[in-house]
Amino acid sequence: MTALLTANDLHKSYASTPALAGADFSIDAGEVVAVMGPSGSGKSTLLHCLAGLVPPDQGTVRYQGRDLAALSDAERSALRRADFGFVFQFGRLVPELSCVENVALPLRLTGTKRKEAEARATEWLARLEVDDVRHHRPGQVSGGQGQRVAVARALVNNPRVVFADEPTGALDSLNGERVMQLLVEAAQESAAAIVLVTHESRVAAFSDREVVVRDGKARDMAGAA
């Protein structure tokens, strides 16, 4: 079977700081892969390269066999909107929009009419157990609620890959575990893959497989756990 998303020999430096130095990675449809490793080892940079947010200096990222570098900026943006979902450590919700408008945003950006987009967003908020705050702004909800809203936003477009960078990093352990459960359940139901950057082993425990990034290189821990 061809992997859904692969990276070969990725190199990326920021000025004289090497962030990636020959990293390989691969994830199949529906698979949950935890990317672990020490602070500054290159985990977020790997995630950004895989998602086509940052171009590597060298090496290739292929999604469904297509080289991301061969796409135009507009094509890469369209691909991200249609096929990828994102969850970050601090939600990164749009503060001026209500929670339901935030979740509806990816649908609105791909052309869905407001009424339908907000109806689907409300369903996702209910799934993530936060439909009671749908008319609140992000500044009026707790960290745990905001992160559930962010997960709903990442999944509303039925993405093929969810990129989650420390999605529970700002939450207490109980909230963190619930957010992970909801994220993994929802993604698995739609056979979405999850690239999960975390330094917490209890978060990585939700994955099928662990990859450790060290000094800009990724090592598959399959069978070693």
Ligand SMILES: Nc1ncnc2c1ncn2[C@@H]1O[C@H](COP(=O)(O)OP(=O)(O)OP(=O)(O)O)[C@@H](O)[C@H]1O
């Ligand atoms: N935009 C940037 N500009 C300059 N240097 C950067 C940038 N992003 C990352 N780096 C550097 O690249 C290296 C890898 O950073 P990266 O954020 O990928 O690591 P990480 O493993 O995700 O770290 P953490 O666990 O602390 O978030 C670090 O030395 C970092 O300082």
